[in-house]
Amino acid sequence: MSLTRNFASSIVKAGQRSQIAGASINSRTFVTSRALRKPALTEAITDDHRKLSEYYNEIVNSNDNDHKERFGNQFTWELARHSVAEELIVYPAFEKYIPGGVGKEHAEKDRKQHHKLKELLKDFQNMKVENPEYVPQLKKLYKHLEEHIKEEESDDLPALERALELDENRGNSESLAKTFSRTKAFVPSRSHPAAGENPYIEGTVGLPVAIFDHIADLFRKYPDGKISPNPSTK
Numbered sequence: 001m002s003l004t005r006n007f008a009s010s011i012v013k014a015g016q017r018s019q020i021a022g023a024s025i026n027s028r029t030f031v032t033s034r035a036l037r038k039p040a041l042t043e044a045i046t047d048d049h050r051k052l053s054e055y056y057n058e059i060v061n062s063n064d065n066d067h068k069e070r071f072g073n074q075f076t077w078e079l080a081r082h083s084v085a086e087e088l089i090v091y092p093a094f095e096k097y098i099p100g101g102v103g104k105e106h107a108e109k110d111r112k113q114h115h116k117l118k119e120l121l122k123d124f125q126n127m128k129v130e131n132p133e134y135v136p137q138l139k140k141l142y143k144h145l146e147e148h149i150k151e152e153e154s155d156d157l158p159a160l161e162r163a164l165e166l167d168e169n170r171g172n173s174e175s176l177a178k179t180f181s182r183t184k185a186f187v188p189s190r191s192h193p194a195a196g197e198n199p200y201i202e203g204t205v206g207l208p209v210a211i212f213d214h215i216a217d218l219f220r221k222y223p224d225g226k227i228s229p230n231p232s233t234k
C-alpha cells in the first residue's frame with residue numbers, strides 16, 4: 001500500500017516537475033520572442049521602409065518601361081501616404097513623449113527632411129517613364145530617403161520607443177501603430193509639398209486632396225495584383 005502511495009506520489013511529483021520545466025521553457029521562449037520582436041510602431045514604420053526599398057529595386061533593375069511605370073506609381077503611392085501619416089501621427093508623438101525638448105528637435109528635423117523628399121517625389125511622380133531623367137530622379141530622391149530612413153530607425157524611433165516603455169505610456173506603441181496604419185487610408189496618395197508638414201493644416205487640407213488622388217489612382221497602372229491599390233485595405 002505504502003509502495004503504491006509512494007509510486008503514485010512520485011508520478012505526481014514528476015508530472016509537476018515536467019509541467020514546471022515546460023512552463024519555464026515556454027516562458028523563456030515567450031520572453032525571447034518578445035525580446036526579438038520590434039516594438040509595434042517601429043515594426044509598422046520599418047515595414048513601409050522595406051517595401052519602398054523593394055519597389056525602388058524593381059524600378060532601377062528593370063529595362064521594361066511598363067514595369068518601371070507600375071512600380072514607380074506604387075513607390076509614389078507608398079511614400080506619399082507613409083510621409084503624411086508620419087507627420088500626422090508619429091512626429092507629434094515625438095513631441096509629446098520624448099522629454100526635455102529632444103522630441104521637438106527630432107520632429108523638426110524630420111519635417112524638414114520630409115519637405116525636401118516631397119518636393120523630389122513631386123518631380124518624380126509628374127515624369128513620364130520615357131523621360132531619360134525618370135530613373136536618375138528616383139535615385140536622387142532615394143539617396144535622401146535612405147539617409148532619412150537611417151536616422152529614423154537608428155535615432156528617432158528608438159528614442160520614442162524608449163519613452164513609450166515607461167509605465168505611464170505602456171501600450172501606446174501598439175495604439176500608435178494602429179492609428180498610423182489607419183491614417184494611411186485617408187491621406188493623399190500623391191506628393192503635395194505645398195500643404196506643408198504642420199499636422200493641423202495638413203490634416204485639414206489633406207482630406208479633399210486625398211479624395212482627388214484616390215480617384216486619379218483608379219486610372220494609373222500598378223504592379224499585377226495591386227491594380228489601383230485600395231488604401232482602405234492597407
Ligand SMILES: [Fe+2]
Pocket residue numbers: 083086110114148152
Ligand atoms: Fe519619415
